[in-house]
Amino acid sequence: FILSQVGIGFIGNTLLLVLLINTFLVQLHTKKPIDLIFIHLILVNIMTILFSGIPEVVNAFGVRNFLDDIGCKVVMYLYRVTWGLSLCTMSFLSIFQAMIITPSNSRWAWLKPKISTYMFPAFFSFWIINMLIYIRVIMRTWAPYNTTEVRPVYSLTYCIGKDPDYIQSAVFRGFMVLRDSLCVFLMVWTSAYMVNFLFTHCRTVQHLHRPSLSPRPSPEAKATHTILALVSCFVFFYWSNSFLTIYVCYKRKIKGLENITIILSHCYPAIFPLVLI
Template sequence: MIAHDIALKIIFFSQTLVGVVGNSFLLGLYIITFFAGSRLRTIDMILTHLSFVNILVLLSKGIPQTMAAFGLNNFLDDIGCKFVFYFHRVARGLSLCTTSFLSGFQAITISPGSSRWAKIKPRVQKYMVPFCLFCWVLHMGSNGPILVYMKGPKGHKNTTSILDFDFCSVLFNPSFSTTISAFIIFLHDITCLIIMMWTSGSMVLVLYRHRQRVQYIRGSNLFSRPSLETRATQSILMLVGIFVFFNLINSVLTVYVQFAKTKLWLLNVSAFLAACFPACSPFVLIFSDSQVSTYYLIIREKIKLPSFIDY
């Protein structure tokens, strides 16, 4: 049991620390690059927003989970639990929304010029900021019931209607408003996942056709260097694949927890899976998107940063 507790402490602390550092590095890199006068890609605006909301996901979930693993189960009162879970759900929804938007935007970007999708690219760029604001408003509104039903740890005697999260608990009290909110969240999540899988399939098809054309033009050379656009698309595909994988597993586990009378180890696994994508995503971009290394080299030359990675 002691070894289990130590492992939980190390896992949650390491996952939160590594994820926050990675996302903060990306967020800082994009911001510094922008203020340094270098031109950012349009997609970098989406990646900047994704890094920011991923930090919120990790902080709002990882810190309480880590403190609970260290045995501090009563560090949040009712108000603290309300706001921690509220901001986690909002940030989690924004991460999902931003990732689906990122996938859709990249699919439109690499679509052939004759495609109907290429014609709407300027519109997507124009409405990018309003779309992000809409996502914030949507998730802040739809997760409002959390501020009502989330309570402190074991804050009620009627345990049959309580789902205990070790450091917080939620009181089940179904009503019309909570049902509508749950339906909106469920519909949003399903829609975003469908968009990600559909656009990912489109990108794979475009890349395959492009590869076939390149091989036909260049002969049998299978080792030609992929273009920057192709590498960026491959990075987005990796991000989407990681997100869908962890999200689907965590969704199934979350549903199971509702009927499993709240086994603590299931909640710990669910918390770990929920933070996997925010923790992994910055490193996927750092090591697979060549433009990230380009920005770093530019900034390093301007302000004399140390060399952390050899490119």
């Protein structure tokens, strides 16, 4: 199953990336600022698949201990960073679309013409924040055959993580909880705003048209529906995977749940291009 997830996710995201890049380079009249956010998100998805999915596929074919300490540190660090980038970018995508559909009389209307200028600074800050948060992963990750003296905090088939320092571990997790809570709150808040806007807009359109007519949704409404679907899928898979991962950390030798967490962690990158297309 993991092989099909990785294959579908990698091919789908790559094709979607090619289409969006073609839009930017060739079909200049159809490109939109929001496409840059999609491109960044697709690149992050591809990196997530490469740094997490490929090692799982290699392991599924029976290859054991194929990463040394340096390999484990690089793979785990980049996987964690890209997963954090997915969360931050999805939050920014939701905020961006909410600003796009904001009417001119809204109290947030002043942000509408400026939101595009915040795009690259936002991407840069996402990278810096997540790279700093997960530096600890580099120091606390080893190949599974290289150490046995401390119980793993998390254990994958190709790497283990250990954290004997309780205080530093609590600070590290506190930063992650703060980042996650803020991003999810912004996603839920902006999604609720967009749902309310669409509902109000739909009622207004129905009053302006005869009941027998079925007006076609605007491009903004279609884009908003797509982003709401993406946000809903992301929040579901992200929190399902997070809760299971925390549970598995405190329970040893639950092979079935470990496999489920692996599957959940690759579900969103795999279905993202399907939802967007």
